[in-house]
Amino acid sequence: MLYKTGLSSLLLFFFLCVAPVCADNLSLEPLLTELKHAAAQTETLSSPFVQEKYLDIFAEKLLSDGVFIYQKPDFLRWELLTPMASGFVLRGDDGERWNHLSQEQESFSVTDDPVMGMIAQQLLAWARVDLDWLEGRYRIELQTADPVVLHLYPRDEGEAEFIKYLQIQFSADRSHVVAVQMVEQSGDQTTITFTEVKINSALPSSAFQVPK
Amino acid sequence: MISLLSASFRFFQSRRIWLLILLLVLSVGAGWKISQLEIEDSITAMLPDGDSRVAHDFKMLQKAPFARQLVIHVVARDGIEADDLLAATEVLRQALPNELFLDPVSGPGDIAATPLFxxxxxxxxxxxxxxxxxxxxxxxxxxxxxxxxxxxxxxxxxxxxxxxxxxxxxxxxxxxxxxxxxxxxxxxxxxVALKDGHFLSLDGRSSLILAETSIAMTDALGGRALLDAFDLATKQLPDGIEARLISGHPYTLANAETIQNDMKQVLVVSGIGLLVLFFLFLRSLSALFVFLLPLFSMAAGLVAVAGCFETISGVTVGFGAVMLGITIDYGLHVYFAWRYGSDKQGREQLLRAVSRPVLFGGLTSLAAFAVLLSSALPGQRQLAVFAVAGIVTALILALFFLPHFVGHGKERGSSSVLQLRRHIYDRKPLLRFGVIFLWLIISGCAAFQAQNLAINAELKKLSYLPTSLQQAEKELAETWGDMRSRxxxxxxxxxxxxxxxxxxxxxxxxxxxxxxxxxxxxxxxxxxxxxxxxxxxxxxxxxxxxxxxxxxxxxxxxxxxxxxxxxxxxxxxxxxxxxxxxxxxxxxxxxxxxxxxxxxxxxxxxxxxxxxxPDRLELINSLDHELGQAAGINLVSQQRFSQQLSREIGVDFSRFVSFAGVAVVILLLLLFRRLPEVLLALLPVLTGLLVMFGGMGWLGLEMNIFNVIAAILIIGLGVDYGIFMVCHGQREEDLASSRAILVSGLTTLVGFGALLLAHHPALHSIGLTVLLGISAAVPTAVLVIPAFRPKRF
Structure with a gap:
């Protein structure tokens, strides 16, 4: 009886732990290839977004609205419109950030500012769906295939100190990301939902300029 | 002394084999000693030692952070991404052999991963x-x-x-x-900016690798190995990315190789020149001993330096060897007097007659070089010992040995330039005045131009600086700012x-x-x-x-x-x-x-x-004033170091010239005992120095450590010429002095003139300055002195 229970436990352990890994590995590769292929068609991407922050540092949930714009190869705009107008634009290695509440505006270079360098690298990787870079940096697990939801676990110890995992949800046609959730080790969470994604539409000339 | 010489001459006249054996034994002994020598290849011998401020500052300057490090500047062509540049930099860093490039780093690493922030x-x-x-x-x-x-x-x-x-x-x-x-x-x-823990220039096109090395900056052989290893490692770099090694080693190597190539060229050119002179003026197997004389002098100089100093500077050996070429002059004077001179009272009297100017010429050269013994520069002190030992040896060989190995010439007077010139001055007395007038004009112009002469002790001026290395230094400074000369x-x-x-x-x-x-x-x-x-x-x-x-x-x-x-x-x-x-x-x-x-x-x-x-002079002076008295605080600046060195060279030079001048004048007074003769004998040296300084001023050249020694050389040689010509004019014997001076001047010009072809600035500048001085001293001796004082007999 004891032997049978032990064997059952072992089998259960195998199915719970090993089998999903095999299944994931089998299904993830073609899926990632498909996502990569779809992203390669993206020249520009723009979308309003809603950001929800559940952070211990804030007294309550903090909602904000903003706009995200990307243009190949390395142009970005991340702008919050509420509760305070702030954000940054990136043009290659150089960029500018602003905060209308504190009336601050400054230039930066990703080579000089390691934090902005890291953020720019992350956002560009997501916008391009640069899966090679992401796979090097995260262990990727497929949560659901329809819609595609991935969990990304940081491989880097430093990043793993504060990020538990990232949850990425793709659109139904798998052409772009529609939601990103970041779960921190402390339990804090941030969710960004892209509401009206436009792919390869013409961008205004001021797309990568600081708002006046 | 002259009696001793006569006695020796008589004694060895029938015992020449003894002299040969003695010379052979001494040569073998010197050869053995020389083979044991360890020569230090470093410029430090030409910098003040002891407790002087300059010596102290020089030691301190060697402690500058980037002075003791290897700096590798990696540069990418336009259009290459910073990430690709940094990846290539990392490849290069790993390709550098650890035994030569110790602890190479391309940046501080990922500082964000440290607890710093x-x-x-x-x-x-x-x-x-x-x-x-x-x-x-x-x-x-x-x-x-x-x-x-x-x-x-x-x-x-x-x-x-x-x-x-x-x-x-x-x-x-x-x-x-x-x-x-x-x-x-x-x-x-x-x-500098940091990207992924690497040094990256602000324009994103350059990166850096810093490394330590156990190879001394002055080690040319080690430097060769280092550069070869570096060249091999750079082959790993992709197209469009280049790397340059900036440290003292490429300079040391470039200098060593340039000096080696220069010396080969100079030896060939001066060898051909000397052969031409030999066939034109000597044409005798017995004259070969005259040409061997500088070799014996050099050996004696080396043995003496080895006995007095723990290590010998390569600069001393190199420069001393060139300098002791002048000892051929004593041999030439004895040779010409012996072979072409005449004296009714016989050979011994001829030897006595020529020995006086040779001896005093040698003594004045000794005095001139001996003043270098008081130099603050160890290299110059070594040079003084080298020169003194070499000149003494040359005098002994010229006066005691040479007469026994030179046969009597048969063509006496056949081509005497002296006779021809006396003839011209006698025939055309106005020519004398023309020569004196021309001499005055040239001396006046030289004196005027000499006012432009400046002293510059910048160490870089003494070294060969290849354009590629200068360009690499310039690019490094432009890209990364003033790293290496603060x-x-x-x-x-x-x-x-x-x-x-x-x-x-x-x-x-x-x-x-x-x-x-x-x-x-x-x-x-x-x-x-x-x-x-x-x-x-x-x-x-x-x-x-x-x-x-x-x-x-x-x-x-x-x-x-x-x-x-x-x-x-x-x-x-x-x-x-x-x-x-x-x-x-x-x-x-x-x-x-x-x-x-x-x-x-x-x-x-x-x-x-x-x-x-920043090494700005006004800042240095202001800080020097404030910090000068503070205990335990020392300010060191490249610019101030050069200034101080220039000042010390200036002071040293004035002292040398004064001491040498006083010693020479005393010896001339002892020799001639009459002021007009003394002044006449001084004409070649004064004209030589004036033309040397004037020529340098006119050409925009600056006085450096090597020119100081060149000036001493001009003093030694110029006085010799003066003594010989004045003695020649005084004595009844024909010592063939004009011919000797002409050949001696020509050998010096050939030897030092060949240095003009050198690419190394120190060698080139020595060649040029000696050429200027000797070109003026020889004509002054053979033309101007007789113009002032025709031969009495």
Whole structure:
């Protein structure tokens, strides 16, 4: 009886732990290839977004609205419109950030500012769906295939100190990301939902300029 | 002396084989001694030693952070991404052999992965000085707190918020930026950015690799191995990316190779020149001994230097060897007198007649070179011993040995230039005045141009600087700022604490001058223990007075922006904990160990802390005045070093010329006992020096250490010519002096003139200056002296 229970436990352990890994590995590769292929068609991407922050540092949930714009190869705009107008634009290695509440505006270079360098690298990787870079940096697990939801676990110890995992949800046609959730080790969470994604539409000339 | 010479001549007349055996034994002995010599290939022999300021400064300059390091500048062509450049840099770094390139680094590594940014703020209480506390007081107003918290909120809402959240909780008022500013003073590379832990230039097109090496900067052979290994490693670089090694080694190697190539060329050219002279003027096997004379002199010089000094400078050997070429002159005078001269009273009388000018000529040269014994430069002292031993040997060989090995000539008087010239002066008396007039014109012009002569002791002027290396240095400075030539202040102490206290004094003085942004110093990040404790106490008092008010303000403003009540608890906790004390180990743990080690030297139980700042003369002079009297503080500057060296060379030169001049005049007075003859004998040397200085002034050349020795050489040779011509004019015997002087002048011109072809600036400048001097001294001796005083007999 004891032997049978032990064997059952072992089998259960195998199915719970090993089998999903095999299944994931089998299904993830073609899926990632498909996502990569779809992203390669993206020249520009723009979308309003809603950001929800559940952070211990804030007294309550903090909602904000903003706009995200990307243009190949390395142009970005991340702008919050509420509760305070702030954000940054990136043009290659150089960029500018602003905060209308504190009336601050400054230039930066990703080579000089390691934090902005890291953020720019992350956002560009997501916008391009640069899966090679992401796979090097995260262990990727497929949560659901329809819609595609991935969990990304940081491989880097430093990043793993504060990020538990990232949850990425793709659109139904798998052409772009529609939601990103970041779960921190402390339990804090941030969710960004892209509401009206436009792919390869013409961008205004001021797309990568600081708002006046 | 002359009687001894006569007696010796008589004694050895029938015992020539004894002389040959003696010469052979001495040669074998000298050869053995020379084979044991160790020659040091370094320019340091030409810099003052002992306790002089210049010697001290030179030693200190060698301690400059980048003076003792290998700097590899990696440059990418336009269009190459910074990431590709950094990847190539890493490939190159790994391809460098570890036995030659010790501990190569292409950056401080991932500083973000070190505890630096987590811990730096904890040390603010011991780093913040009074000015910082004033700044912090300004940051605690209601308006400023509002601005800070608004900025915090904006940061938290941005993607970077996740990274910055912990920091914002710990430092909502952004006080840590004051500590961050202090970190900048540890950066010795002004134009540097960091990308992925690598050094990257601001334009993103250049990166750096820094390495140590065990190969001495002056080791040419080691330098060759280093450069070969570097060239091999650079083959790993992809197209469009190049790397240049910047250190003392390429210069040493370029200099050594240039000197070797120059010497080959010079030896071939001067050898051909000497052969031509041999066939034109000597044409006898017995004259070969005359040409061997400098070799014997050189061997004697080397043996003497080896006996007096522990190590011999390569500069001494090289320059001494060239210089002792002049000893051929004594042989030539004896040879010509013996072979072509005439005296009714026989050979012994002829020897007595020629021995007097040869002996006095030798003595004046000895006196001229002996003054170099008092030089502050070890190389010049070695050179003095070398020259004195060589000249003494040459005199002995010329007077005691040579007459026994030179046969009597049969063509006596057949081609006497003297007779021809006397004839011309006798036939055309006006020609004498023409020669004197021309001499006056040339001397006047030379004197006028000599006023433009400047002294320059810049070490670079003494070395061969290939254009490619100069260009590489220039590009390095343009890309990364002034890394390698900043002035330094050393704060020393018997213990670390006292050195740190002095280092702080230096920093405070530089701060008062308003140049702190251009200064590299450990003082802001690593104050003395005493200062840290005082600052910590000041910090505690500062917050005791303000904490309650500030807490209320932060709470109220925080609420306005949606911050929770415990949002900044870590800040208040940190504020109420005793701050840790800063030490070098902490900075090392932050990945900045290299910056610390480049500014910190522990040697023989003494601690030295370096402060680097721009090498501007007005700044140096002002600081020198302020720091001059401070104990344990020394300022060292390349520019001031060159100035001091120039001054010392100037003083040395004046002393040498005065001493040599006085010694020469005394010897001439002893020889001639009449002022007019003394003045006549001085004409070639004075004209030679004047034309040398005037020519240099006219050509825009500056006086350097080697030209000083060249001037002594002109004095030695010029006086010899004067003595011979005046003696020649006085004596009844025909000593064939004009011919001897002509051939001797031509051999010197061939020897030194060949140096004009040299690419090495030191050799070229010696060649040019001696050429100028001798070109004037020889015609003055053979044409101007007879024009003033025709031969009496």
């Amino acid at each position: 987590k811990q730096l703020g904890d040390y603010l209480p011991v780093l913040a000085d009074d000015e910082d506390l004033e700044t912090i007081a300004g940051m605690l107003s209601e308006k400023e707190i509002d601005r800070s918290l608004a900025a915090d909120l904006a940061q938290l809402l941005q993607p970077q918020g996740v990274v910055l959240k912990t920091k914002i909780r710990r430092d909502p008022l952004q006080l840590e930026q004051l500590a961050l500013q202090k970190l900048a003073t540890l950066n010795p590379i002004p134009g 002035a330094m202040i050393f704060a020393s102490g018997k213990d670390l604490e006292s050195a740190l206290q002095r280092n702080e004094e230096v920093w405070q003085k530089l701060e008062r001058l308003g140049i702190e942004d251009e200064v590299v110093s450990l003082a802001p990040m690593l104050p003395s223990l005493k200062t840290q404790q005082q600052r910590r106490q000041n910090w505690e008092e500062f917050w005791q007075q303000r904490q309650a008010t500030v807490r209320d303000l932060v709470q109220t403003t925080g609420q306005k922006y949606g911050f929770s009540a415990n949002a900044f608890t870590p800040f208040w906790e940190c504020l109420n904990q005793p701050a840790p004390l800063m030490d070098a180990d902490t900075i090392n743990r932050w990945g900045l160990g290299r910056a610390v080690s480049s500014l910190f030297i522990e040697e023989n139980g003494t601690y030295q802390l370096l402060t680097l700042f």
